[in-house]
Amino acid sequence: MTIVLATLNARYAHASLGLRYLLANMGTLKDQTQLREFVIGTRTTDIVEKLLACNPRIIGFGVYIWNVEETTRVVALLKRLAPQVRIVLGGPEVSYESAEQPIVQLADYLVTGWGDVTFPALCRQIIDGPQPLMKVHAGVQPPLADIALPYDLYSDEDIAHRTLYVEASRGCPFKCEFCLSALDKTAWPFALDGFLAELERLHARGARLFKFVDRTFNLNIKSSLKIMQFFLDKLAAAPDDPVYAHFEVVPDHLPDALKAGIMQFPPGALQFEIGIQSFNPDVQALVSRKQDNDKAAENIRWLIANSNAHLHVDLIAGLPGEDIASFARGFDRLVALKPHEIQFGILKRLRGTPIIRHTEAFGLIFDPAPPYTILATDRIGFADMQRLVRFARFWDMVANSGRFANSLPTILGESPFANFMLLSDWIYARTDATHRIALERLAVLVAQWLAERGVATDTAQALVASDYAGKVNLPRRTVTAKGDSALPQRQARHLAA
Structure with a gap:
């Protein structure tokens, strides 16, 4: 009698925290339960072969927006080959609007929401009887103290090679309508002493990279300070054996006590993910996002100037009520703050999120297939939305990659959004691609674009070469993607002209 907990992770480096929670809370069934993780892109037949080799009676799948299509194929094949195996689904992708989903129709049972208590109880019914009468089981939310x-x-392999996800709390008190956390009533903290004891054991086993999944790490400053002190103590005890911690923080809540703690971290030890999403107050009000934009900007500016934290700041394009001009103003404002990375995201309609209430009023059209990306709004047509999607991809390749650090200021000039959009459109027109562009080719394209924008050819070549010294061989004369000679150099002029 074997119970298998399975999921398809986005990549090997991601270790499933959700499956490990289920396994930890299986009680008397824990010894009969195995964990099997796969990576998206693996052949369906290979996954099914490995699952059936476990001789399972029950397989529980963690289903997410990134793996639902592939997991559906796995479940369909399992039901053909081994119909006696009971398939139980759980996870955010199947917890809402589940009735019409093919994977739910294929499966035997579904646990919506929290599964820590409900999944083990369902397994006991399947094994010992009486057999469950209902297909859908609403997850019971226990006190956090009752969760192992x-x-x-x-x-040990996870610790050596993978990102370790941890959480000091669950839930979120904010109601941003594009996020599933909008459905939470509040945030619930785990007992801090017990949580820190778990971190201590992980560190003693060799863990050095910790990614917190808390939505609001800096909501309770006293707890934040204690957690940061844990890492500062480790750094002080062994400066040559660094630890790294990643936190998601509320951008407009950075009191002096927290600033004092942040300032103590050395370079390379601390990363903050900061969700700005939009600088437009009207858009923020529409999606129920409460944010003091001036305070958020001030805090980002302070972090850049006074801390060694690496800042990863998020913006979302396609929100209801926001046009390209509004998004561009927010983007330029954020660029001026000089965070280390700007994550340019495109709105997605996660199942269950309240963002759908704006569909008719703002002409929201979403892709019906995962990840349900926005295709058009009443303010941004499909063609322009596609341009934004390409902008986001090229921004990752050129800006967030850090590979064009010397060239980027010249690329952006005085109008960062407008100029990078020009570069994005130009690259796409010459390559008809946003992926599989070789690094050397990208460098040549950037140098050529700078030259065509009025930067002296030698200067453009030198800029890109300084980013790629010894890595790529730029031709003495810039060439187009098709190999034709470049157009004669134009009159030198400002990039923003």
């Missing part, structure tokens, strides 16, 4: 923590289930 899963961190000892990270293997």
